[in-house]
Each structure stands twice: as structure tokens, then as C-alpha cells.
Amino acid sequence: MANSNIVARTGNEAMAEAMRQINPDVVAAYPITPATEVVQIFAGYVADGLVDTEFVPVESEHSAMSACIGSSSAGGRTMTGTSSQGLALMAEMLYIAAGLRLPIIMADVNRALSSPINIHCDHSDTMMVRDSGWIQIFSENCQEAYDNMLQAVRIAEKARLPVMVTTDGFIISHGMERLEILSDADAKSFVGAYKPENYLLNFEKLITVGALDLQDYYFEHRRQLAEAMKTSKQVILDVAKEFGTKFGRTYGLFEQYKMDGAEIAIVAMGSTAGTAKVVIDGLRSKGLKAGLIKPRVFRPFPKEELADSLKGLKAVAVMDRSDAMNAQEGPLAVEVKAALFDASASSGANKTVLDYIYGLGGREIKPEDIEHVYNDLSEAAKGKAKQKVTYLGVRE
Amino acid sequence: MATQKKVKKPGWKELPEGDLIIGGGTAFEFKTGDWRSRRPVFLKDKCIHCLTCWAYCPDSAIITADGKVVGYDYEHCKGCGICYHECPVKGKAIMMVSEKEAKAKEKK
Numbered sequence: 001m002a003n004s005n006i007v008a009r010t011g012n013e014a015m016a017e018a019m020r021q022i023n024p025d026v027v028a029a030y031p032i033t034p035a036t037e038v039v040q041i042f043a044g045y046v047a048d049g050l051v052d053t054e055f056v057p058v059e060s061e062h063s064a065m066s067a068c069i070g071s072s073s074a075g076g077r078t079m080t081g082t083s084s085q086g087l088a089l090m091a092e093m094l095y096i097a098a099g100l101r102l103p104i105i106m107a108d109v110n111r112a113l114s115s116p117i118n119i120h121c122d123h124s125d126t127m128m129v130r131d132s133g134w135i136q137i138f139s140e141n142c143q144e145a146y147d148n149m150l151q152a153v154r155i156a157e158k159a160r161l162p163v164m165v166t167t168d169g170f171i172i173s174h175g176m177e178r179l180e181i182l183s184d185a186d187a188k189s190f191v192g193a194y195k196p197e198n199y200l201l202n203f204e205k206l207i208t209v210g211a212l213d214l215q216d217y218y219f220e221h222r223r224q225l226a227e228a229m230k231t232s233k234q235v236i237l238d239v240a241k242e243f244g245t246k247f248g249r250t251y252g253l254f255e256q257y258k259m260d261g262a263e264i265a266i267v268a269m270g271s272t273a274g275t276a277k278v279v280i281d282g283l284r285s286k287g288l289k290a291g292l293i294k295p296r297v298f299r300p301f302p303k304e305e306l307a308d309s310l311k312g313l314k315a316v317a318v319m320d321r322s323d324a325m326n327a328q329e330g331p332l333a334v335e336v337k338a339a340l341f342d343a344s345a346s347s348g349a350n351k352t353v354l355d356y357i358y359g360l361g362g363r364e365i366k367p368e369d370i371e372h373v374y375n376d377l378s379e380a381a382k383g384k385a386k387q388k389v390t391y392l393g394v395r396e
Numbered sequence: 397m398a399t400q401k402k403v404k405k406p407g408w409k410e411l412p413e414g415d416l417i418i419g420g421g422t423a424f425e426f427k428t429g430d431w432r433s434r435r436p437v438f439l440k441d442k443c444i445h446c447l448t449c450w451a452y453c454p455d456s457a458i459i460t461a462d463g464k465v466v467g468y469d470y471e472h473c474k475g476c477g478i479c480y481h482e483c484p485v486k487g488k489a490i491m492m493v494s495e496k497e498a499k500a501k502e503k504k
Binding site (some may be wrong): 099100101102124160198205206207208209211213215217219221223224227228254394395396 | 405406407408410411412413414415417418419420421422423480
């Protein structure tokens with residue numbers, strides 16, 4: 001096992017520590033409770049010359065993400081941090097960062113969205129931007145926040161997708177815990193050097209970034225983004241495996257706690273999973289076969305894997321730390337149910353439900369396209385399996 | 397009049413990732429001169445080659461050779477008439493004519 005150092009740190013300190021070791025080229029950020037300390041501590045590192053980062057103190061989170069997009073496009077390893085309303089203000093630029101496939105890394109400290117105004121933890125901020133094309137990695141405690149930040153750099157740069165690593169506001173961000181930090185040399189060698197393939201400051205290979213992309217090309221680019229999110233699952237697993245081999249702490253798409261022989265289980269993300277583990281230990285000692293599934297990545301959603309681990313259970317509860325206001329159920333429950341529905345559909349227990357993604361970026365939908373859907377449905381009704389999600393009208 | 401060639405467009409697996417356009421100066425290939433209602437016509441004998449039109453043209457559509465104006469790039473000229481407006485020659489070395497009529501003449 002590599003050199004390790006046991007210290008006491010809060011979640012915000014742990015994330016700032018990871019950022020110091022990563023030593024990114026650019027950090028652009030605006031302070032917001034409870035994430036303020038992440039960049040405040042990091043700004044101290046910049047002032048003290050402990051990192052060579054160009055720190056850009058901007059006047060809003062929208063500008064912070066804009067500066068990150070500029071810096072990442074130029075070819076710099078780029079990071080930021082935010083929370084709640086700050087993430088909401090970044091929303092427009094988050095889509096652009098993902099669409100441009102920029103590997104920006106963000107520390108997001110989960111906090112409720114207004115209104116009513118509230119500074120404490122829930123997951124509604126990250127859920128608000130769940131469709132932006134950012135990988136979302138949740139942390140249960142300070143240790144995971146730190147480990148996830150280091151892994152996020154590798155994941156982002158390999159998957160060419162931006163990554164946000166979250167902690168629960170105040171619960172993790174301000175709670176002090178035991179933390180094993182890597183030596184600077186180990187962290188540096190794990191993260192490695194950033195060598196982008198295409199970047200604006202490469203005068204040997206000229207590029208245009210962010211060109212207008214109407215009916216002709218938008219749909220194909222969104223299709224690429226969807227594929228990148230799908231394939232990022234393997235990237236996340238590969239990076240986690242390497243991290244586990246080197247430093248002894250293993251991660252996956254989700255964690256299974258006491259799921260062997262479990263009859264009932266809850267699905268929970270973030271710090272609640274830690275609480276649940278304690279409860280499960282108690283229940284198990286009383287003979288109740290309880291287990292826990294803790295999704296580590298909410299985007300990409302580990303649909304098949306999660307459904308598979310839940311399939312033998314008698315009952316499942318999903319703990320949603322946010323509401324989707326959709327007159328249905330919380331966002332995590334929607335995803336889990338969808339995963340379970342598809343899993344049971346493949347065993348013949350349910351009707352087939354097909355999804356067609358169409359018309360992106362003003363792409364036309366024609367009568368023959370609708371006819372195509374009807375034809376697929378007739379086939380599906382006869383039991384002939386069709387693919388679950390079809391990108392209708394996208395060029396292969 | 398610019399003609400847009402009918403080419404097979406790349407699918408999502410072939411396009412560069414992230415809305416990137418690889419290579420420089422690619423905007424030059426984009427023909428913008430197909431929605432002109434008036435066009436400038438070069439009056440060679442009157443031109444004093446001061447290059448004022450060249451400096452003012454927003455589309456870099458004034459063609460020069462050896463420091464002299466030789467004509468206009470109709471694939472990029474939008475017919476805005478700035479060259480005509482700025483031409484310092486008395487009576488103008490540029491004539492703005494109807495695109496429709498000029499095209500009809502070209503056909504003959």
C-alpha cells in the first residue's frame with residue numbers, strides 16, 4: 001500500500017486538498033454557502049504559492065462556468081466549485097461545457113434550491129441539472145469526496161465529459177472526519193498530465209469551438225453525447241479499479257452493503273447511506289435480512305447493474321433527497337423503477353415500452369417516421385424484441 | 397451565385413466530438429453570396445487602386461493582385477454596397493446593379 005497520511009478534515013477541506021494535489025491550470029469560481037470554503041481554501045493555496053493555478057475570481061457562477069469553458073477549450077485542466085443557486089446560475093453554461101465535451105471538474109456541495117430560501121442539504125440542485133450531460137458522482141463522506149475528486153480528473157479526461165463530485169451540504173462539507181490522504185507524489189502520479197487532443201491554443205492544429213449547429217448536425221452531436229455518457233460507465237470502473245489497486249480503497253458504480261441474502265433493501269445516495277449502514281447492522285443483528293444499495297454515480301445511471309442487484313428482493317425503498325415536482329415520485333425512484341420495469345419486461349412479465357428520441361435541434365418528424373414507430377410497435381406486440389431506445393431520424 | 401453541393405452528410409460516429417470543426421479558415425468554404433439583391437460591378441478604367449473598398453469590405457470580397465483591385469468575389473459578396481459608398485473616386489469606380497438583371501445577362 002502506498003504512503004498514506006491520516007488527518008482530520010472537513011469535506012470542504014478534503015475537496016480543497018484534492019484540488020491542491022491536482023494542481024489544475026485554472027480555477028474560476030464564485031463563493032456560495034456551503035461550498036464557499038472549497039475555493040476559499042484553494043485561493044489560499046494559490047496566494048501561498050502551493051499551486052501554479054490561475055485563479056479567476058469572477059462576479060457570478062455563470063461567469064465562473066463561462067471562464068471554465070474558455071480555459072478548458074484553450075487546453076487547460078480546469079476546476080470549479082459551487083452549490084445550490086450557484087449551480088442553478090451555471091445551468092446554461094453546464095450544457096455548453098458538456099456539449100463541447102470539456103473535461104471540467106466541479107466540487108458541488110449539495111444544498112436545497114429556493115424558494116423558500118434554505119442553505120442546507122438536499123439533492124435538488126444536482127437533480128436540476130441531471131440532464132445536462134455532466135457525470136455526477138455522489139460521496140458518502142469526506143474520504144469519498146477526496147477520493148472521488150482525484151478519480152474525477154481521470155474520468156473526465158478519458159470520457160471527455162465534465163464531472164461533478166458532490167457532498168452533502170454541512171453534513172459532509174462542514175463535518176470533520178478521519179481522512180486518509182495520499183502523498184502529493186502519489187496523487188500527482190495517479191492524476192497524471194493532461195494532454196488534450198484538440199484545444200484552441202494549439203496553433204499546429206486549428207479548430208473552431210462551438211459553431212452553430214442547426215437541423216443538419218445538432219441531433220448527431222447530441223447522439224454523441226448520449227453515447228459518451230453510456231460508455232463513461234466503463235471509464236468510471238476502470239479508473240476506480242486502478243485507484244483500488246494502488247491505494248486500497250475500492251469503488252464501483254454503486255456500493256452494495258449487506259446485500260448477500262438480503263430480502264429488503266433501501267437505495268440511498270450520499271451521507272444517508274452511511275446512516276443506513278448503521279441501521280442495517282442493528283437490524284441484521286436482530287435477524288432481519290436488510291441491505292443497502294448506494295448509487296455512487298447518478299449520471300451515468302447504472303440501470304442494468306442496479307436492477308440486477310435488486311431483482312431477488314421482496315421489497316425496495318428508494319430514499320430521494322429531492323422531489324421532482326412531477327406528480328409522480330422523486331427522481332431517484334423514477335430511475336430505479338424504470339430500471340426495474342425494464343428488467344422485468346425482459347423476463348416477459350411486463351409489456352414492452354419503447355422510447356423514441358426525436359426532433360432534436362429542430363429535426364423534422366415526418367409521417368413516415370411515425371409510420372416507422374407503428375411498424376416497430378406491431379413487431380413488438382408480436383413479441384419480436386425491438387431496441388428500447390431509438391434515435392429516430394439520426395444518421396448512423 | 398453559390399451552389400451548395402449535394403453531399404452525403406456525416407453520421408454521428410464520423411463527426412468530430414463536441415461540436416468542433418477541425419482545421420482553420422473553414423468559414424471561407426461557406427458561400428454567403430447567394431442572397432444578394434444588388435451586386436457591385438468593377439469599373440476598371442475609373443479605379444485608382446486606393447484599396448479603400450478592400451479595407452471596408454466586411455466580407456473580404458474585394459479581390460486584389462499586386463496591390464491592385466482586380467474584381468469581386470461574388471461567392472462571398474453580400475451586396476451591401478459599402479464599397480460603393482466608400483469609393484472616393486468622383487463618379488465612383490464601382491457600379492451597383494440589380495442582381496436579377498445581372499444574372500439574366502450572365503445567362504445570355
